[in-house]
Amino acid sequence: MEWIGLIGVSVAALAVGWVLARRGRGSASAEAPVIRVEPLAPSIGMAAPASGFNRPLEKTRSSLAAKLSQFLRSDRQLDQAVWEGLEEALLTSDVGVSTTQRLLGAVKGRATGQDTTALRSLLVDEAIKLFPSGRTFPIEPRPLVISIVGVxxxxxxxTIGKLCARFSREGKNVLVGAADTFRAAATEQLKVWAQRAGADFVSGREGADPAAVAFDSVSAGKARGKxxxxxxxxxxxxxxxxxxxELKKVHRVIKKVMPEAPHEVLLVLxxxxxxxxxxxARQFSSDLGVTGLxxxxxxxxxxxxxxxxxxSELAVPVRFVxxxxxxxxxxxxxxxQYVEALLEA
Ligand SMILES: Nc1nc2c(ncn2[C@@H]2O[C@H](COP(=O)(O)OP(=O)(O)OP(=O)(O)O)[C@@H](O)[C@H]2O)c(=O)[nH]1
Ligand SMILES: [Mg+2]
Structure with a gap:
């Protein structure tokens, strides 16, 4: 996995370099969202814990907070260096060039006076606006068919194991379909999670057509009233x-059992x-109509x-973390909760 980390660091470094190189030449225009997600049915009732995102975002917080606090202090005057410092801090936390510029552009438009401490609440306020609305998770129809995709x-x-446990705790009857037929070990791994959560399990032999397993799974889910x-x-x-x-085919075949399914296509990142x-996310979204992350x-x-x-760039809601x-x-x-954990001291 090290190469992924290296690429990530390089992308962040390039982003920082790109913005530094652009300084003085005006700001970049915001890119159009790739897809829109319509508001969904009422929440299934999975509330976030009171602790919010402070613990999961601890590493991001400790690096970003230190950088932000350098600039957002009562003894600091609002000048160009502050804006540049904020820009760099956001970029090195992987917020991305276009979103960073959109966010700071909005904050600049609202900043009054010389007080840099007031910028923090403006940052939080404007960052929340970058999230798409209609985030709630659907509870209908029955069965609710969720396709999980990703690299x-x-x-x-x-994550499927965690979702099974979650739904089961709420008294929901779950069936899991092992359409990863590529490796026998993948089926076994999923089976263990399903058993732990008391979920039904449908699988095919190694190398079977994933679409056939998906078809059988949704058919069984329907027949068993899951x-x-x-x-x-x-x-x-x-x-x-x-x-x-192959994934598009899986989704097409699922529609033969339930025309409006899969109701959720969740991309795991x-x-x-x-x-x-x-x-x-861009590629999966345009190919498969991802409904959530x-x-x-x-x-x-x-x-x-x-x-x-x-x-902010894809206008796709994050469902779970x-x-x-x-x-x-x-x-x-x-x-x-996410934005406050990310940007507040
Ligand atoms: N720390 C941490 N590890 C995780 C989390 N989610 C998954 N992992 C780990 O990531 C590794 C890969 O997880 P899998 O669930 O097998 O990933 P996958 O997407 O199904 O992988 P393939 O089927 O090979 O494509 C495992 O070691 C998991 O324990 C998480 O939220 N936090
Ligand atoms: Mg897997």
Missing amino acids: NGAGKTT DVVIIDTAGRLHTKENLME DGTTGQNALAQ IVTKLDGTAKGGAVLGIC GVGEKSEDLIDFNDR
Whole structure:
């Protein structure tokens, strides 16, 4: 995984360099969102814990907060150096060039006087506005079919295990479909999670057509009166066209059982990959109509700012956040809690 980290660092460094090079030449125009997500049905009731995002964002917070505090102090006058400092701080937390400029542009428009401490609340206020509305998770119909997609090792199977546990705790009947037929070990890994949560499990033999397993899973979910059917898929590079076609086929075949399914296509992104996750999200979104994001491994990264960049650029809501490897390490995303944890001292 080291190369991913290296690429991430390089992307952040390039972003910082790019902005520094542009200084004095005016700001970049904001890019148009790739997709829009319509408001969904009422929340399924998975409240974020009171502790919010302080713990999962600890690494991002400790690096960003130190940088922000250098500039947002009562003895600091608001000048060009402050704006440049804020810009660099946001970029090195992987917020991304375009979102950083959009955010600071909005804050500049509202900043009055010379008080830099007032900028913090403006930053929080404007950052929250960058998140798309209509974030709540659907509870209908029955079964609610969720397709989980993403690149290799992003945390798809682990997240499905966490979701199963979560739904089961709420008294929901869950069925899991192992449409990652690429490796027998993948099916076994999912089976263990499903058993732990008391969920039904549908699988095919190794090398079977993933679409056939998905078809069987949704059919079984319907026949058995399940509340939720979750389909695990094999990890794939977003740049591999044939693999993306395979996922499209999985979704087409699911529609033969339930025409409006999958109701949620959740893209799992490894939070430690920072801005690289944005490129993945763009491709998966345009190919598969992603309805929501799950950002994993936020517990181990200083690049937590990428969530803000991805949401504002794609206008796709984050549904859940993975903050560890255990079944309880999944929390609902809450934009205000996230932004406050990210930007407040
Ligand atoms: N720290 C941490 N580790 C996580 C989190 N989510 C997943 N992992 C770990 O990431 C690794 C990969 O997780 P998987 O769930 O197997 O990933 P996947 O996307 O299903 O991988 P493929 O099926 O190979 O594409 C495992 O070691 C997980 O324990 C998280 O939120 N935090
Ligand atoms: Mg997997």
